Amino acid sequence: MTQSRxxxxxxxxxxxLLLFLSLWQWAGKAAVAGPVLPAVSDVALTLFxxxxxxxxxxxxxxxxxxxxxxxxxxxxxxxxxxxxxxxxPPLRPGLDRLALLVNATPPIALGPILIVVFSRSxxxxxxxxxxxxxLLYVAASSGMAASSPTLRDVMTAFGASRWKxxxxxxxxxxxxHLASGLKAAVSASFIGAILGEWFGAPQGLxxxxxxxxxxxxxxxxxxxxxMAVAMSLTGFLIATALEKALARRFSx
Amino acid sequence: MSGAGIEIRNLAKRYTxxxxxxxxxxxxxxxxxAAGEFLAIVGPSxxxxxxxxxxxxxxxxxxxxxxxxxxxxxxxxxxxxxLGIAFQDSAxxxxxxxxxxLALPFKLAGLSVDRNRVLKLIELVGLQGFERARPSQLxxxxxxxxxxxxxxxxxxxxxxxxxxxxALDAVTRRRLNIELELIWRDRAITTMLVTHSVEEAxxxxxxxxxxxxxxxxxxxxxxxxxxxxxxxxxxxxxxxxLTDQITLWLQP
Numbered sequence: 279m280t281q282s283r284x285x286x287x288x289x290x291x292x293x294x295l296l297l298f299l300s301l302w303q304w305a306g307k308a309a310v311a312g313p314v315l316p317a318v319s320d321v322a323l324t325l326f327x328x329x330x331x332x333x334x335x336x337x338x339x340x341x342x343x344x345x346x347x348x349x350x351x352x353x354x355x356x357x358x359x360x361x362x363x364x365x366x367p368p369l370r371p372g373l374d375r376l377a378l379l380v381n382a383t384p385p386i387a388l389g390p391i392l393i394v395v396f397s398r399s400x401x402x403x404x405x406x407x408x409x410x411x412x413l414l415y416v417a418a419s420s421g422m423a424a425s426s427p428t429l430r431d432v433m434t435a436f437g438a439s440r441w442k443x444x445x446x447x448x449x450x451x452x453x454x455h456l457a458s459g460l461k462a463a464v465s466a467s468f469i470g471a472i473l474g475e476w477f478g479a480p481q482g483l484x485x486x487x488x489x490x491x492x493x494x495x496x497x498x499x500x501x502x503x504x505m506a507v508a509m510s511l512t513g514f515l516i517a518t519a520l521e522k523a524l525a526r527r528f529s530x
Numbered sequence: 531m532s533g534a535g536i537e538i539r540n541l542a543k544r545y546t547x548x549x550x551x552x553x554x555x556x557x558x559x560x561x562x563x564a565a566g567e568f569l570a571i572v573g574p575s576x577x578x579x580x581x582x583x584x585x586x587x588x589x590x591x592x593x594x595x596x597x598x599x600x601x602x603x604x605x606x607x608x609x610x611x612x613l614g615i616a617f618q619d620s621a622x623x624x625x626x627x628x629x630x631x632l633a634l635p636f637k638l639a640g641l642s643v644d645r646n647r648v649l650k651l652i653e654l655v656g657l658q659g660f661e662r663a664r665p666s667q668l669x670x671x672x673x674x675x676x677x678x679x680x681x682x683x684x685x686x687x688x689x690x691x692x693x694x695x696x697a698l699d700a701v702t703r704r705r706l707n708i709e710l711e712l713i714w715r716d717r718a719i720t721t722m723l724v725t726h727s728v729e730e731a732x733x734x735x736x737x738x739x740x741x742x743x744x745x746x747x748x749x750x751x752x753x754x755x756x757x758x759x760x761x762x763x764x765x766x767x768x769x770x771x772l773t774d775q776i777t778l779w780l781q782p
Contacts, residue, residue, distance in 0.1 A: 428621040435587045435690070437611040438638040446634065450625055528625045 316497050325501035333486065338505050340482040341402070344471040345513075348406020349463060353414045355407070357456070360418035364448060365440055374419075381412035385470060389477040402474030402482060409470030410463040417459025421452030453528050457521035464513035472506060533720035534600025534607075534687040536563040536586065541595035543581055543745065555581040556745030559595070566718040570731035573741030573748075574780055579724045581745065583692045586722060587615055599688055607687065611639035614686035614719070618693040620673035622665040628652065628676050629661040635683040651679040654713060671702040678710065682719075689721040696726065704764070707733050711759050728776045732769065733759060740779050749779060 299318050306317025316324075324330055363373045385405055392401045425448050433443045475484025483506050490499035543556040555578040563569045571579045584590050586597055588604030599607050607613050622631045632651060633643040652658055655675040665673055674694055681689060695703045707730050714721065714734070725731050731738045735753055742748040751772070755763055763769055 426619075426621065428617050428619045429623065431584075431587075431589055432615060432617065432621045433638060434589055435608060435613055435615040436635050436638045436684075437608045437613070442638050442640075446637065447623070450623070 314496055316500055320497055321500045321504055324497040325504060330498060330501060334483075334501060334505055337481055337483045337486045337502070338509060340479075341468070341471050341475065341484065341506065342509060344402035344474065344479075344482065345406050345464075345467040345509075347403045348408075348470055349410050349467040351403070352407030352410040352467070353460075353463065356411050356414035357418045360415055360422060360452075361444065361449075363419055364422050364444055377412050377415045380408060383408075385409060385473055389473065392474070393477050398478045399480055401477055402471040402479050402484070405474035406467040406470035409466040413463045413466055414456065414459050417455050417463075418452055421455025421459075422448040424455065425451035450528050454521060454525040457517060457524045460517040461514055461521060464517050465510050468506060468510040468513070533565050533689075533718070534602075534612075535565040535567075535720060536561070536688065536722070537596075537598040538562070538586075539596050541582075541585065541597065542593050543578070543585060543590070544593045554744045556585075556592075558746055561739065561747065563720055563722060565600075565720055567737065568714060568718075568721045568723070568735045570723045570725060570735035570738045571741060572725060572728055572731050572738060572776065572780065574743055574782070575726065577741045577743045578745030579741050580692055582741075583690050583722060583724050586688075587613060587690050611635070611641075611684055612687040614681035614684070614689045616674070616677040616681045616691050616694045618696040620665065620670075620677040622673060622676055622680070624665050627662045627664060628657055628668070631665070631676060632680050632683055635680060639684060641684075647683065651682060652676075655679040656709070669702075671698055671706060674698065674706060675709075678713075682713075682717075685717075686719060689719045691721065691723040691725075693724055693726065695730065703727070703730065704761075708761055710734060711757075715758055728773050728780070729764070732772055732776070733763065738776065740776060749776075751776065 302318045304317075305311065306315055306320060309315075325334060359373055359377075363370045385408065388405065388408065389401065392404050396404055422444070429447055430443065433447055438446070471482070472484035472487070475482035476488055479485055483502050486502040487499055487506075490496070490502060538559060538561040541556055541559040541561075542554075545553040545555060547553060559582065571582065573579045581590075585592050586599070586604055588608045597604055599613075604613070622628075623634065626634070629648060629652065632648045633645075636643040649658075649661070652661055655678060657672060657675055657679070660668065660672065665676070668676065678691075678694060681691075695706050698706065711734055723731065723734060728738075732751075732753055732755075738751045738753055739747055740749040740751065753772075755769065
């Protein structure tokens with residue numbers, strides 16, 4: 279039953295994607311929006327052409343590296359602060375406000391500051407980290423708070439210290455929540471990385487997109503954007519699989 | 531006989547959910563439980579019997595009055611890992627096997643896991659063959675057996691049972707009562723059992739306390755049946771007479 283339902287939804291997904299691609303193809307070939315909207319086949323040809331493919335993959339790897347490093351740094355800091363908040367509850371209001379402040383600051387406004395404070399090559403990583411920090415802080419802290427109150431009572435009555443309770447109960451309970459947060463954080467890390475690259479990083483898809491736009495290489499621009507979407511989507515799918523696996527393992 | 535006696539003097543517990551509202555969970559309560567005694571507490575729902583158990587477990591502080599267990603306040607006993615507890619919700623960690631769940635009290639106490647004791651307890655509650663099973667793979671009755679085995683892991687001075695069989699069907703409940711009596715007979719740990727089943731209270735306890743709302747003792751019944759208690763007791767007429775009498779007290 280469930281098996282056939284997943285098959286059905288997979289079929290719908292494929293049909294929807296094909297429909298979207300055909301519409302895009304038609305709009306491009308019919309020049310609905312003029313040369314600025316090339317057909318999907320032309321974008322694919324540009325992407326895989328020997329002139330562009332090495333540049334695009336090199337840039338994609340640079341962006342991927344920045345996004346991944348940002349995800350790791352921002353994510354570690356988020357989890358660490360959530361743990362500190364849990365162990366020292368009086369710190370909670372302050373940490374929550376700090377996280378909100380980080381979230382409320384528009385990344386585009388931070389870019390120039392980061393370039394001054396860090397460097398052009400580090401800005402994509404830092405911006406990616408800032409973008410994921412809030413999402414994962416909320417996921418980690420709400421995940422740890424969501425552990426069953428009865429389980430917490432049992433642990434407390436067995437004389438568990440706050441640290442032991444964290445290790446044996448709250449962190450494992452938070453894992454599925456963290457994976458859900460990761461789904462959103464993956465896209466956020468790419469947004470941060472590409473935006474960071476706009477401020478003059480030496481390499482990366484953001485740089486390719488910006489250059490292509492300024493030189494009116496419309497197809498190259500679309501190819502670079504497609505590459506970014508593909509990477510972000512792959513990350514999202516990996517995070518979804520991780521979430522499923524963790525939810526199976528760590529919830530009842 | 532083993533374990534520590536419990537001395538409860540002038541106990542009161544009030545909650546103030548919001549300004550100007552005071553909920554009296556326990557109005558005034560004096561109670562002594564002898565070392566090695568099995569005490570059952572019955573009462574209408576909302577009479578504060580679970581609150582009483584929470585206070586004895588040190589999960590909350592009393593508003594006034596005192597609780598001493600073997601001369602120590604509950605928190606001291608908890609910090610020495612000398613308290614065993616089981617709730618209506620088995621509160622096993624869903625991501626751990628039965629065996630690992632029973633090893634948890636050792637880990638929380640910072641002790642090395644006594645695997646022989648864990649396996650012996652698993653056998654004692656009739657869960658041999660399910661050592662590696664996860665809680666979700668067990669029936670409700672089996673989960674409660676595991677929870678009770680876990681509460682006995684560190685051979686506690688005091689055992690607190692809050693409706694441990696409350697969510698089970700009548701047949702399973704009766705079987706587990708018989709098993710618990712058998713287990714308890716060996717070690718006679720000072721035990722407080724909160725239950726809404728008069729039959730369960732009388733079958734298991736040396737004394738049954740009948741509470742009234744809000745949080746006071748209405749009657750104390752010396753249970754006149756000798757140990758070992760067998761299923762045959764459940765059919766005796768005196769048993770039924772006493773059950774009926776207490777049930778009558780509980781009716782509003």
